[in-house]
Amino acid sequence: MKKQKFDILNLLKYAMVLVFIAYIVFLNIREGGNSTPVKTIRKAIMAVTKEDGMTKGTTQDLKKYYGLNADDYDGVMLYIPDDVMSVNEILVVKLKDKSQAESVEAAAAKRLSTQKESFEGYGAKQTKLINSAVLENKGYYVILTISKDADQIYEAFQKSI
Amino acid sequence: MLFSSIVFLFTFLPIILILYYLVPRPMKNVILLFGSLLFYAWGEPVYIFLMIFSILFNYICGLDIARNLGDQAAARRSLIFTVAVNLCILGFFKYEGFVLDSLSAVLPVDISYRAMALPIGISFYTFQILSYIIDVYRGHVKVQTNLLDFALYVTMFPQLIAGPIVQYADVDRQLHVRKESWGKFGEGSMFFIRGLAKKVLLANTIGMVYTEVAALAPGKVSVLSAWIGCISYAFQIYFDFSGYSDMAIGLGKMFGFEFLKNFDYPYISQSITEFWRRWHISLGSWFREYVYIPLGGNRVPVIKHLRNLLIVWFLTGLWHGAAWNFVAWGLYYGLILILEKYFLSRVLERLPAVIRHIYSLVLVLIGWVFFFSPTLGGAVDYIQLMFGVGANGLVDSEGLYLLTTNLLLLILLVIGSTPIVHRAYERVMAGRGKILANCVVYAAMFLLCIAYLVTETYNPFLYFRF
Numbered sequence: 001m002k003k004q005k006f007d008i009l010n011l012l013k014y015a016m017v018l019v020f021i022a023y024i025v026f027l028n029i030r031e032g033g034n035s036t037p038v039k040t041i042r043k044a045i046m047a048v049t050k051e052d053g054m055t056k057g058t059t060q061d062l063k064k065y066y067g068l069n070a071d072d073y074d075g076v077m078l079y080i081p082d083d084v085m086s087v088n089e090i091l092v093v094k095l096k097d098k099s100q101a102e103s104v105e106a107a108a109a110k111r112l113s114t115q116k117e118s119f120e121g122y123g124a125k126q127t128k129l130i131n132s133a134v135l136e137n138k139g140y141y142v143i144l145t146i147s148k149d150a151d152q153i154y155e156a157f158q159k160s161i
Numbered sequence: 162m163l164f165s166s167i168v169f170l171f172t173f174l175p176i177i178l179i180l181y182y183l184v185p186r187p188m189k190n191v192i193l194l195f196g197s198l199l200f201y202a203w204g205e206p207v208y209i210f211l212m213i214f215s216i217l218f219n220y221i222c223g224l225d226i227a228r229n230l231g232d233q234a235a236a237r238r239s240l241i242f243t244v245a246v247n248l249c250i251l252g253f254f255k256y257e258g259f260v261l262d263s264l265s266a267v268l269p270v271d272i273s274y275r276a277m278a279l280p281i282g283i284s285f286y287t288f289q290i291l292s293y294i295i296d297v298y299r300g301h302v303k304v305q306t307n308l309l310d311f312a313l314y315v316t317m318f319p320q321l322i323a324g325p326i327v328q329y330a331d332v333d334r335q336l337h338v339r340k341e342s343w344g345k346f347g348e349g350s351m352f353f354i355r356g357l358a359k360k361v362l363l364a365n366t367i368g369m370v371y372t373e374v375a376a377l378a379p380g381k382v383s384v385l386s387a388w389i390g391c392i393s394y395a396f397q398i399y400f401d402f403s404g405y406s407d408m409a410i411g412l413g414k415m416f417g418f419e420f421l422k423n424f425d426y427p428y429i430s431q432s433i434t435e436f437w438r439r440w441h442i443s444l445g446s447w448f449r450e451y452v453y454i455p456l457g458g459n460r461v462p463v464i465k466h467l468r469n470l471l472i473v474w475f476l477t478g479l480w481h482g483a484a485w486n487f488v489a490w491g492l493y494y495g496l497i498l499i500l501e502k503y504f505l506s507r508v509l510e511r512l513p514a515v516i517r518h519i520y521s522l523v524l525v526l527i528g529w530v531f532f533f534s535p536t537l538g539g540a541v542d543y544i545q546l547m548f549g550v551g552a553n554g555l556v557d558s559e560g561l562y563l564l565t566t567n568l569l570l571l572i573l574l575v576i577g578s579t580p581i582v583h584r585a586y587e588r589v590m591a592g593r594g595k596i597l598a599n600c601v602v603y604a605a606m607f608l609l610c611i612a613y614l615v616t617e618t619y620n621p622f623l624y625f626r627f
Contacts, residue, residue: 009225016218017246023210024253027277030207071376098278139278 036161038075038094041141044160045077045090049149053088054079066091066107073100074140087115087126090153091144101137108135108144115146162203164353164408165360167614173200174412181416182341190313190336193416197318201282208280215250216312219243219290223297223311227304240298244291251287254280259483282322284480286315288447293329295451302330310336319412325423325443328450332418339417347596349414354603354610356407359577361610364401367393367574370567371533379542383553385560387546389567391526394533396574399428402441428578431517432509433497433524444480448473463503470502471495481532486540490531497524 057078059070070076075094081087091111093104112133119126133146134154141161145153162169177196184192202209222243229236252260254277293314296302305311314336320327374382374390382390406423413420427439437445449458456469471492478491501509509517527544534540546552576582590598 009221009228012221013218013225013242016214016221019214020218020246020250023214024277027207069372069376099281 038077038092041092041094041157041160042077044156045092045153048152048156049090049147051079053082053086054090055082066111068093068104068107072096073104085123085126087119087123087129087146089115089144089146091142092157093142095140095142098140101142104142105135105137108142112144112146162200164405164412165357165610165614167611170611170614173203178415189416190309193318194309194313194316197313197316197321200318201316201321208283211250211254211280211283212286212316215247215286215290216308216315218246219294219315220305220308220311222246223294223304224306226294226298230298230300236298240294243294247287247291247294251283253277254283256479256483263485285326286321288326288444288480289329290315291451292326292447296329302333305329305333305336317413317418319416319418320409320420325406325409325420326447327420327443328447331421335418339419341415341417345414345417347599349411351599351603352411352414353408354411354607356404356409356411357610358606359400359404359407361613363574363577364397364399364404365613367400367567367570368397370563370570371397373563375533377559380551381553381557381559382546383555383557383560384547384549385556386563387543387552388526389560389563391530391543391547392571393567395428395526395529396571396578398529398532399424399578400574426578426580428522428525429518429580430521430525431514432501432506432521433494434501434506436521436525437494437498444477448477452476467499470499474498484536486531486534486537489537489540490528493528493531 057065057080059076061080062068062070062076062078065080068076073093074096075092077090077092079088079090081089089111091108095101095104112130112135116127116130119130129146129148129150132150133144134150135144136142136154138158138161141157143154143157145157147153162173164170173196177192180192180196181189198209198212201212222239226236226239226243229239257277293302293305293311297304305314314327314329314332317327371390371393374386374393377386403424410420410422421443423441423443425439425442427436430436430439453469453473456472457465458469459466461469474491474495475488476491477494478488481487481490509520512520527547530543530547531537531540534543542551549555
């Protein structure tokens with residue numbers, strides 16, 4: 001059998017394959033996956049917070065408050081404030097496609113700013129919660145949480161995906 | 162970044178154009194490359210590294226194949242290695258979930274995985290890279306020794322995200338020698354604005370009709386609504402994708418490049434064979450050049466020819482999406498093309514043109530159902546609705562409302578998808594003052610698009626997900 005030439009080009013070729021592998025491993029760690037269903041995420045989140053001040057949102061609520069159609073996504077978890085003086089809210093959207101992230105994040109940011117405008121000036125406690133809200137896009141998921149447990153909720157969300 | 166976004170139209174594009182025309186010739190490719198990487202990184206900051214690694218890997222492999230051309234076996238080994246690595250990368254990012262989900266469905270165990278987000282444009286730029294690698298191996302093109310030029314070929318922002326798939330042989334010379342001119346720039350601007358109008362004014366508007374039908378609860382869709390939904394989608398995808406291609410061709414011209422056309426009024430076709438000569442021409446050419454002909458094309462016994470066609474159409478379906486409905490869509494066309502080739506063409510030839518046209522359109526519309534349905538089962542259900550099975554009657558108030566409120570738009574789209582408008586426009590504009598008249602018409606079209614864009618929500622191109 002003919003002996004394979006092992007020179008600089010071959011070396012670089014195989015080195016690049018190793019770079020690809022390392023990069024994919026890095027992405028896996030950094031980006032997270034998209035195979036976790038919203039049901040599992042809901043369970044993880046509700047284990048670190050209570051439903052106090054919130055009520056489960058419907059697809060109509062999603063349309064009303066965020067302008068989003070639930071059918072466009074792989075799954076949605078929505079909790080909305082249960083009275084006019086509450087701001088507690090959790091939204092988790094599992095995207096079908098990563099290109100949806102921008103529009104969902106924009107819708108969540110718009111909702112956040114509407115809430116801020118509503119409470120700014122007279123609801124100090126509520127404004128503080130809104131200002132410490134978490135809005136993140138992680139791989140195939142977008143999360144918005146306005147709650148005193150926002151950090152724990154986000155941590156539970158991260159661990160679950 | 163989207164071509165149809167304010168940031169692209171009023172910040173990115175003007176800056177890149179000014180820099181491009183200000184710098185001396187040797188720097189022009191540097192500006193274009195820098196702009197292209199920025200364009201991609203804008204939406205995909207993480208995947209820009211994947212693209213850079215792909216460029217480096219394939220640049221090295223191209224050199225390796227070229228130096229081994231004297232030793233056929235070594236060159237072949239190097240080619241196979243390069244193609245395999247490229248396909249593995251595409252497979253991992255695009256098909257991992259599909260393969261594992263399919264295995265989970267048939268195996269008694271549930272395979273969990275961490276699926277990655279799909280890097281935008283990966284199907285397009287991987288095919289461009291493969292065209293270069295294969296052509297170097299075949300000796301059809303010279304190996305590119307300038308890393309910068311090779312990187313520009315892969316990343317060129319006008320056609321990076323959704324094609325046309327530019328074969329290396331078509332732009333090899335243009336990477337070094339191309340001529341920019343005011344005439345070409347003007348022509349490019351017209352192409353671009355025409356594409357923008359197709360996307361913003363037509364595709365997005367008719368897309369809302371399709372969305373309305375898709376949102377109807379099962380059991381509330383009449384036969385009429387189902388057909389309106391399907392026709393709306395057919396127009397949306399045509400004006401969306403051909404609009405993008407026009408913008409890409411136009412941008413190419415502004416920078417002195419000439420890309421081949423990607424669409425040629427597909428909905429006027431009188432057979433499915435003709436339809437595929439007119440729809441996504443660059444993808445069809447790619448599969449013909451790099452899969453169909455190497456398999457033997459039609460110069461083989463009938464059985465092998467059938468195999469070749471089915472392989473090509475299976476892969477065409479799979480290229481479009483990692484789901485069984487796309488595979489079914491590809492095979493659906495494969496079977497129709499086989500039938501046309503061996504039986505139907507003789508029958509079709511004897512039929513009046515109008516019947517041939519209806520035949521083609523009905524089959525294309527049914528094909529789109531596989532394309533827009535989220536699952537294969539969903540596609541079958543929708544097709545049943547179109548033919549009355551499980552439908553809420555033949556005509557209902559919702560269907561009539563959709564028809565009457567969108568009739569004018571639908572008529573406009575029918576006319577717009579034929580060459581009539583373009584020919585009439587050319588005839589009217591043939592006299593003196595053509596340039597001024599063009600400026601006025603296209604400026605008005607551009608302003609109208611901007612008026613739509615500033616009030617519109619994020620609306621990406623349909624082909625971005627491929």
